[in-house]
Amino acid sequence: MPKISRITTQKKHNDRYNIFLDDGKGERYGFSVDEAVLIEYRLRKQMDLDEATIDALIRQDTRHKNYTLAINFLSYRMRTKKEINDYLVQKEVDEEQITHIMNKLSTEGLIDDRQFADTFVRTRLNTSSKGPKLVEQELRQKGVDGILAGEAVAVYTFDIQFEKAMKLAEKKLTAGPVKAFRQKIQQLQGTLMQKGFSGDVVQAVTAELQDHQDDDTEWEALVKQGEKLLRKHQQKLSGIKLEQKLKEALYRKGFTIDLINRFLDENREA
Incomplete structure (x- = not known):
């Protein structure tokens, strides 16, 4: 049965270790593991390792490396379950490991589609001119369940929508080429609908803007x-x-x- 003859730190990765084995025929490189796996299995010099244990160590290390991939992907911003799953599939992680990693991330509270949706909506509310329908569409495209997406965009009250839509409309009215006021209003209706505002809000904004017409400008x-x-x-x-x-x-x-x-x-x- 092979014994661990030597454990060395990798030059480029201080948290990874090379495991060398000796089965009586001389030392050879066996495999490498992350520090977490090294500690979990209490690997040490002169420790006996049968083939089943070696295979288990390699599988556990692969799983840990793939888990670390997911953690690094999460480090840039919050992600939905679908985004994480798609990323791991892209990295050619096998299905069994993906399931394990997803369950672990969920248990640790690192992926939560409801929390993602709420945070995403608050960010859009504060930093963009998009209406709730467009934001809900974005959430669905990221894999958020339709019910969760709908509940998240409920923070877009009529008053909030009206304020954002009016601000956008007033900006559009004063920009672009010279056109008839009626034509500008018609184009604004299309723009506001495309931006994801509800029909009631669009109707209310355009009705309010009718009083903004300037005869001299027209x-x-x-x-x-x-x-x-x-x-x-x-x-x-x-x-x-x-x-x-x-x-x-x-x-x-x-x-x-x-x-x-x-x-x-x-x-x-x-």
Whole structure:
């Protein structure tokens, strides 16, 4: 039966040890183990090791290395169970060891999808302009159960959603190219829905924004769009045909008929 003839520390990994064996035919390298395995099995010089024990030590060390992989992956941020499982599969850890590692991490409180969901939602609430539907979708993509995800985003009350959606909407209204106010509102509705806000919140925000329309700004936007269209079409069209073309184009852009007629009156050829 082989005996441990020597135990040495690895040069690049101070927490790992090389185990050398001697079965009476001279010393040979046997295997390596982590410090935790060395202590758990009380490995020492002149200790007898049969083949079954050696195999068990190697399996335990492999399991410990894979567990350490998971711990390192967790060290950067919280992870869901699915993220940990997918990572270990990617690292080609066998299914039996993954099950053991996942159970151990759960028992130690290192993975908890409910805690992950609550923390994730609080972070999104404080640092992003996303609404609850989009945040819930993100949680589901990370493997959080639908019920847990729904419970976590319940912190997005109507008032909180309204405040975040209004802040985003006001920012969008003042940014981007000059457009008709009605067109901007329509685009805002789509943007807010895409951001994950509820339909009731989107409706409330856009209704509130109706009072924000500035007549002078709207006129300036129409003039800019109208003059651009005029330059584009006046070389090929004139008279009624030109006016009809401008009227149709400006109406599609969201301007009112009254403003369009005013622009046409001011630019009608004498």
